[in-house]
Amino acid sequence: MLEINNLTFRYGRRLPIVLDGLKLTLGDGEIGVLLGKNGAGKSTLFKILTGLERPSSGSIVLNSCNLAAISPRERAKQVAYVPQSVTFGDLSVFDTVLTGRLAHFGLSAGEADREVVNEILEEMGLADFAERSADRLSGGEKQKVAIARAIVGNPSLIVFDEPTGNLDLANEMLLICEMKKLAKERGITILCSLHNIYEAKELGDRFFFMKNGVVAHAGGKDIFTEDVIEDVFGVRINITGRNIL
Amino acid sequence: MKKKNTLILILLAATVFAMALFCLFVGSSHMTPGECFDALFRKGSASAVRIIYSIRIPRILAALIAGAGLSVSGLIMQTTLGNRMASPSTLGVSNAAVFGANLSIIALAGGFLTAGKNISFYSTGTNPYATSLLAFIFSVGSVLLILGLCRLRSFSPSVVVLAGIAMGSVWTAATTILQFYATDVGLSAAVIWSFGDLGRATYETDIIMLLVVLASLLFFILMSWKYNALLSGSSTAASLGVNVERLRFLSLLLASLITAVCVSYLGIIGFVGIICPHIAKKLLGQDHRISIPASALTGSLLLLAADTLSRSIGSGSALPVGAVTSLLGAPFFIAVILGGWRHRDA
Numbered sequence: 001m002l003e004i005n006n007l008t009f010r011y012g013r014r015l016p017i018v019l020d021g022l023k024l025t026l027g028d029g030e031i032g033v034l035l036g037k038n039g040a041g042k043s044t045l046f047k048i049l050t051g052l053e054r055p056s057s058g059s060i061v062l063n064s065c066n067l068a069a070i071s072p073r074e075r076a077k078q079v080a081y082v083p084q085s086v087t088f089g090d091l092s093v094f095d096t097v098l099t100g101r102l103a104h105f106g107l108s109a110g111e112a113d114r115e116v117v118n119e120i121l122e123e124m125g126l127a128d129f130a131e132r133s134a135d136r137l138s139g140g141e142k143q144k145v146a147i148a149r150a151i152v153g154n155p156s157l158i159v160f161d162e163p164t165g166n167l168d169l170a171n172e173m174l175l176i177c178e179m180k181k182l183a184k185e186r187g188i189t190i191l192c193s194l195h196n197i198y199e200a201k202e203l204g205d206r207f208f209f210m211k212n213g214v215v216a217h218a219g220g221k222d223i224f225t226e227d228v229i230e231d232v233f234g235v236r237i238n239i240t241g242r243n244i245l
Numbered sequence: 246m247k248k249k250n251t252l253i254l255i256l257l258a259a260t261v262f263a264m265a266l267f268c269l270f271v272g273s274s275h276m277t278p279g280e281c282f283d284a285l286f287r288k289g290s291a292s293a294v295r296i297i298y299s300i301r302i303p304r305i306l307a308a309l310i311a312g313a314g315l316s317v318s319g320l321i322m323q324t325t326l327g328n329r330m331a332s333p334s335t336l337g338v339s340n341a342a343v344f345g346a347n348l349s350i351i352a353l354a355g356g357f358l359t360a361g362k363n364i365s366f367y368s369t370g371t372n373p374y375a376t377s378l379l380a381f382i383f384s385v386g387s388v389l390l391i392l393g394l395c396r397l398r399s400f401s402p403s404v405v406v407l408a409g410i411a412m413g414s415v416w417t418a419a420t421t422i423l424q425f426y427a428t429d430v431g432l433s434a435a436v437i438w439s440f441g442d443l444g445r446a447t448y449e450t451d452i453i454m455l456l457v458v459l460a461s462l463l464f465f466i467l468m469s470w471k472y473n474a475l476l477s478g479s480s481t482a483a484s485l486g487v488n489v490e491r492l493r494f495l496s497l498l499l500a501s502l503i504t505a506v507c508v509s510y511l512g513i514i515g516f517v518g519i520i521c522p523h524i525a526k527k528l529l530g531q532d533h534r535i536s537i538p539a540s541a542l543t544g545s546l547l548l549l550a551a552d553t554l555s556r557s558i559g560s561g562s563a564l565p566v567g568a569v570t571s572l573l574g575a576p577f578f579i580a581v582i583l584g585g586w587r588h589r590d591a
Contacts, residue, residue: 076486089476
């Protein structure tokens with residue numbers, strides 16, 4: 001279970017507050033979707049969850065473990081990250097996925113790590129691409145490589161930062177199916193930020209509408225009301241009955 | 246690591262070794278290969294033995310060490326700052342070293358107000374290491390100051406690059422002011438010092454450079470997988486368990502230390518730190534397990550070749566090796582960038 005309590009953050013002492021007492025709870029194997037305008041604090045929350053930034057105050061507890069109190073390496077074993085635009089610096093698919101075991105092997109990868117990578121590549125249908133440069137794959141395949149890198153370390157939580165941003169409709173659908181499979185079959189908790197509310201509705205179990213650094217509205221699929229959308233995004237749209245599938 | 250890559254690395258190492266041997270036989274003294282070979286085993290004339298052991302070997306060692314060090318330093322700068330244009334001097338290290346050396350030559354060797362001394366007096370002073378020591382002190386001080394300031398912004402790459410440019414400008418301005426008040430002779434000596442010259446190398450300076458380069462290289466090689474993670478961006482690297490801030494600090498510090506020690510002893514040797522990592526990456530890819538040794542070998546090779554050329558075409562006196570590295574490397578570099586050398590297909 002992921003529990004975020006009273007999380008606050010600002011980039012500098014004199015800069016405005018970005019997260020202002022954020023609270024969020026997500027059960028094991030649940031998919032939580034973060035929605036909100038640009039600048040609402042979603043990316044900052046992800047930077048804190050992945051360890052790039054330290055919160056000013058508050059706590060993030062994952063499976064009874066306070067993430068702020070453990071080393072970057074231990075945190076990486078529990079939390080994985082899939083960014084919006086994926087770039088791999090010309091590494092092969094195999095080596096890219098192997099970097100997902102970095103927290104486990106430290107300085108040099110062992111045979112056991114390579115075996116796990118081979119299993120994941122086989123499972124994700126990437127075995128044929130293993131020796132190819134990951135940067136030269138298509139957008140959908142790149143996302144698959146990024147997911148393979150995320151799950152190869154066997155994390156409890158995966159954070160997806162607007163993962164469908166660079167994908168066409170077909171690849172968006174495939175990605176959403178893949179994410180649902182991860183949550184259902186592996187029991188991995190997923191926290192994902194999305195801009196498209198129809199995609200969000202299709203993907204998520206719980207929804208968190210962020211505004212001014214806090215979760216302004218949270219709930220299940222019934223949270224998508226015209227009033228909530230207007231409050232968060234400032235526009236009133238008719239969303240009844242629409243679905244992307 | 247692919248077998249093909251290992252093979253290319255071995256070939257590259259063999260080429261460096263062959264080039265080093267070739268350099269041993271080339272010089273302005275017009276010794277025949279046979280005389281050089283005899284001198285290597287301490288046979289033949291005393292002057293031939295002295296040329297091989299006191300001039301050529303320290304010079305070749307300096308090219309091997311500084312070439313490898315500057316090239317790897319450039320590679321690490323480019324990776325940690327995520328900037329293809331980053332070089333060993335990105336933090337303004339060379340400018341600081343030049344100021345330190347100018348201070349020693351112009352102000353402390355007595356040339357500030359008086360004239361009439363010869364150039365060698367200015368460039369060496371009473372202690373041959375004084376100029377190098379002052380250059381090193383200023384470059385290390387400058388690096389520590391910049392890294393200390395950048396810590397306030399968590400070593401954000403753009404802040405580091407901009408702070409480096411600003412600090413470099415400060416040292417350049419200070420050097421200009423110093424040179425404005427220098428005598429003609431002092432100014433000449435200061436300018437000549439700034440030309441890269443491997444002829445200044447001695448066994449002592451080689452050992453000091455070797456220790457700094459080897460220790461840094463060992464650290465960089467151990468961190469190979471972390472640098473590979475950094476190729477995917479800071480956020481991804483952090484999520485993979487890399488302490489990005491600490492890695493950036495240590496990498497920038499060690500890469501700048503290599504530059505500081507090389508520039509302080511040999512003067513400015515430009516371009517090796519930019520072109521060699523790019524050539525290595527184009528040939529063998531960006532995987533740091535390969536690109537670190539490949540950059541080191543490419544750097545050694547280019548500097549050896551440039552030094553040999555500078556000694557061969559200088560008609561008695563060697564041309565500044567820094568200029569030759571650019572003359573030799575830039576056209577090749579442009580060819581590589583424009584795709585004349587096909588990018589490896591991983």
